[in-house]
Amino acid sequence: MxxxxxxxxxxxxxxxxxxxxxxxxxxxxxxxxxxxxALIPCTHNHAGYPDGIEGxxxxxxxxxxxxxxxCKRENKRVExxxxxxxxxxxxxxxxxxxxxxxxxxxxxxNRHPPGMSDELHDExxxxxxxxxxxxxxxxxxxDKRVGVIGTSDHGTAETIFLRGFTRDLTLISPDGxxxxxxxxxxxxxxxxxRRVAGPCGKYEIRxxxxxxxxxxxxxxxxxxxxxxxxxxxxxxxxxxxAKTTGDGxxxxxDHQETSVPRLFAAGDVVIGLDQISHAMGAAGVAAxxxxxxxxxxxxxxx
Numbered sequence: 001m002x003x004x005x006x007x008x009x010x011x012x013x014x015x016x017x018x019x020x021x022x023x024x025x026x027x028x029x030x031x032x033x034x035x036x037x038a039l040i041p042c043t044h045n046h047a048g049y050p051d052g053i054e055g056x057x058x059x060x061x062x063x064x065x066x067x068x069x070x071c072k073r074e075n076k077r078v079e080x081x082x083x084x085x086x087x088x089x090x091x092x093x094x095x096x097x098x099x100x101x102x103x104x105x106x107x108x109x110n111r112h113p114p115g116m117s118d119e120l121h122d123e124x125x126x127x128x129x130x131x132x133x134x135x136x137x138x139x140x141x142x143d144k145r146v147g148v149i150g151t152s153d154h155g156t157a158e159t160i161f162l163r164g165f166t167r168d169l170t171l172i173s174p175d176g177x178x179x180x181x182x183x184x185x186x187x188x189x190x191x192x193x194r195r196v197a198g199p200c201g202k203y204e205i206r207x208x209x210x211x212x213x214x215x216x217x218x219x220x221x222x223x224x225x226x227x228x229x230x231x232x233x234x235x236x237x238x239x240x241x242a243k244t245t246g247d248g249x250x251x252x253x254d255h256q257e258t259s260v261p262r263l264f265a266a267g268d269v270v271i272g273l274d275q276i277s278h279a280m281g282a283a284g285v286a287a288x289x290x291x292x293x294x295x296x297x298x299x300x301x302x
Contacts, residue, residue: 001098001100003027003100003294004026004102004290005030005097005103006030007090007236008030008267008269009035010107011035011037011062011276012279013029014059014062014063015287016103016284016286016290017071018065018071019283020071021071027071029066029073031076034107034109035055035059036132037276040055043276044137045276058276078091078092081240082239084098086100087099088100088262102263103265103290104258104269105267105283110132110226111231113174113200114228115201115202115203124203124205127205127208128223130226132226134158138162141162143168144166145222146162146169146170146225147221147223147225148172149212149224150172151179152178152180153181160188160193167192169192172196172200172219177197197215197216200213232269232272237250240260242259249271252265252266255286256283256285262290265286266279266286267282267283
């Protein structure tokens with residue numbers, strides 16, 4: 001019986017692992033290797049790294065730190081989660097484990113540009129030709145030519161946000177004509193944003209540019225942002241009976257506890273802010289609450 005099982009090995013899960021292990025709790029972390037942080041070529045928003053740090057390097061350092069204090073990290077995929085009396089049963093692809101508490105740090109999955117192969121996607125992402133988070137890396141596209149694949153309110157909002165970094169913006173519909181309200185069209189017009197119809201489904205890396213095939217022919221950009229939404233990985237929370245929002249995010253209280261007692265959640269699976277610092281802060285709150293909750297049941301140090 002573990003004191004806590006953490007599901008997810010990104011910045012939120014690893015931060016919680018460090019905190020909980022340093023609280024002298026028995027902690028096990030399951031990581032199936034799909035953290036979005038591993039896809040970051042270099043983050044410049046993380047305080048303490050003035051020259052930036054690769055996502056994989058950041059995760060490796062956090063793994064090392066958690067292990068130093070006794071956290072058991074295992075490469076397993078969690079497939080089932082249920083309340084089992086006074087504890088949780090965590091079913092993985094290699095057996096079932098029990099824990100007094102569980103922290104979900106499963107994150108979200110960004111929807112990829114339609115028709116883009118995984119190989120091209122990963123290469124474009126590693127070279128900064130494809131980007132997903134303008135909050136994180138909008139600075140890097142200052143005064144560059146940028147394409148946004150999307151439409152409607154979401155595509156408009158992301159494009160207008162990027163307008164704070166560059167004037168050269170093109171909003172590309174992923175499929176056919178744009179679906180834009182009068183307000184969206186007016187906002188884009190005022191910002192001087194070019195709009196191009198789709199479908200887009202063919203892409204090429206052309207030197208230091210990413211080419212996108214559109215209804216107006218091939219267009220080349222310094223960087224392209226997909227604004228196609230994301231899928232929240234909250235299925236395990238639903239299995240355990242936790243409440244979620246209409247868009248699938250897990251509902252938590254001020255201490256990151258879900259509607260199921262001793263089931264906690266932190267990071268983008270709670271709110272899709274897509275910021276490492278926010279995920280880590282929420283994980284620290286969750287971990288401290290877990291420690292205090294378990295201490296009320298019986299002393300931590302015996």
